[in-house]
Each structure stands twice: as C-alpha cells, then as structure tokens.
Amino acid sequence: MEPNLSSRIKTLSTSQTIAMAERAADLKAEGVDVISLSLGEPDFDTPEYIVEAAKKAMANRFFKYPPIVGYKDVREAICRKLKRDNHLSYNPEQIVVSNGSKQSIFNAAMVLVSPGDEVILPSPYWVSYYEIAKLVGGVPVPIKTTIENDFKMTPEQLEQAITPKTKLMIFNTPSNPSGSVYTKTELAELGKVLERYPNVYIISDEIYEYINFTGDFAGFAEIDSIKDRVVTINGVSKAFAMTGWRVGYMAAHPTIAKACAKIQSQVTSGANSIAQKAIIAALDGGKEKIKYMIDAFDERRQLLYNLLKEIPDFKVNIPTGAFYFFPDVSELFGKTFNGVTINNATDLSMYLLEEAKVATVTGDAFGNPECLRFSYATSKEDLKEALKRVKEALIS
C-alpha cells in the first residue's frame, strides 16, 4: 500500500535547482557529456587557510555537541564581519548559526509566519522562498518584475502588494536568479515604503554579498527605522566556495533570534562543530582573500554576456552580481527545432538538455516562466562549449 503522506508534503515541490543538477550528474555518470550550467555552486576549492582552520578545530577535539545557536567565538566573528562590512552593530545574542543559510531562512520564516499570513516575494524569487513560505503555512504573493527593469521591484509595486495580511517579505540582493543588485538609493526607497507598515518583517538574504561587481552593497538592516524587523541572512557557501560545509547564519532582533534557537533546538541542534570553527577564518579574512574568485566570476560574466547575446531570440541584460544570467527566451515560444516545439522555458530547458547536453534551470522555478537561468560558476572552456551547443541546437 502507498504510504499516506501529509497534506503539507503533497503540495510541496522538490527544489528544481537541485533536481536539474542531479539529473545532469546522473547523465554524466551514464557517460553522457553533459555541461551543467544549472547549479549555483562555485567550481573553486575551499581556500587552504579555511581548511587549515578546520584541521586546527579537529586537533583541538571540537567533537561534542556545539551550542544550539553556535559557538560564542563564531558568533563574535559574525558580529565583527557585520560591523566591518555592513556598519551593523549586533551582539552575539542576536546571531544564530545554522546548517546553511537555507535553514536560517526556514527558521526565520517559521517563527514569523502564522497560517494564512501573506509572504511577499519579488519575482523572480529564489526557488526555495516560495516553497518555504508555503511550508510554514503562509500564502506566497509574488511581485512580478521583468528584464526591461533589470528585474527590480519598484516602491509602487511593493506598496500595492502589501495588505493587512502581509507579514513578511523574502528578498535577496544580489539576486539569485537574476543577478540584479539594488543600489543604496533603490533600497532606501523600498525602505520608505516598509517604514509605513510596522507589521511587515523582512528576510534579507545576502548570501551573494561579496559576488557583486558594482562595488556598492546595501542591505535592509542598514535602514535604522526598520532594522528591528529585518532578519539578515548570510553564509560562507558561495563567496568562500564552501557549499558542502553547510554553515549559514542570521542576525536579528533578540526575540527573533531566541525563537529561531528554540526551533533549532527541537529540529537539528547546532551546526557542525568543525565547519563552524572554520568559518572564523573565512569571516575574519573577508573579501580581500577571495578576490581572485570574484575576478574570475567577473571575467566569465563578460564572456557569457557576449555569448548569450549571439543567440537569436534571447533577450539578455547584464547582471551585476551573483553568478547567473536570466535571459528572457519567450521569443522562442511556438518555434520548432529538430522536430521539438518549444512552448515554454521548461520545454526549452529540457530540449537543451536532450539536444545540446547543456543543463539550465527553467524560469518557472523562480516565478518567471519566460526566462531561463544559466549559472556561470563554471570554467570559461565549459561556458564556450555549452553556448556553442546551445546556439547550434537553436538553428531553425
């Protein structure tokens, strides 16, 4: 007999970024020459000074349960980072370390959203925001943006989306999947709207903070008038090439931090002890030490921009952060290539996987079904070869 699962799980979708990456990996294991531009995972190795810090933690036998909220010295390092980079004063009691920022986002949504509360998601949103909003009983309310506006939400759009039921907005800058970075002024304008709605909280996901080619970064917590309602999320996975270490963190009002700790105490206990200790070296080393990776991403960004522009019917903008392009491919809808008719971005993504052996992620996963996400967290050689194949597959 088929097990009878909960209604909660029956309406939950699997993460499409992960699903596509796994599909590409399976094909590769079968010997198919697939190039994966699907997953947002740096192809770099974790820097040696961080690995050394982990070795030291092992030598010092940090093998017992860590504190639920994270070691004090780790939370102090996070406070130093927030002060140095973001001019934000937090004390360690306001920090909770988790198994990756995804868990930090989930914890925060869990403690803020009651069943039926509306959760605003500027769209394209990162794939898991939508499902997390649903999972905690909220009602996702996407705000649609398009490539013409560099996928940025306007203050007017935000104001229109807020209702008496709005409890939370989940927001990211630099954005996954669009690569857009809000300027200080743009963020301040959105902040003015939020100032008028004291019941609305903000999860500000800043995991791509360092992968930013504008030289200018602003987060919502820097706006004093709303700081108490902002949960700042960050981590080490992307900038320090530490995806597998699984450490992320949040900074928030002490009441929110305590509530997140309560959830974590019941669900998972603290984050991995060795990985936690290692992030002190990452955070204290800051942006300077990993500049070589950011520079490499920037070069790939220029390369991929030029290659994508050459694909007929792709509408491309130039992203200024993260490591994704999100071209509008809707001009292709209704066209047929090698006997396959492309009706939407999911069709195109599947067609490119089958025909060109290139893995992408459909914009459907991010709330913009007219777009397709390309990750450039991979080598230039792979990018060149992948785009050559995409171009060939789309010759009619």
Ligand code: GLU
């Ligand atoms: N955040 C990355 C992505 O969007 C990793 C996969 C995931 O956690 O969804 O590709």
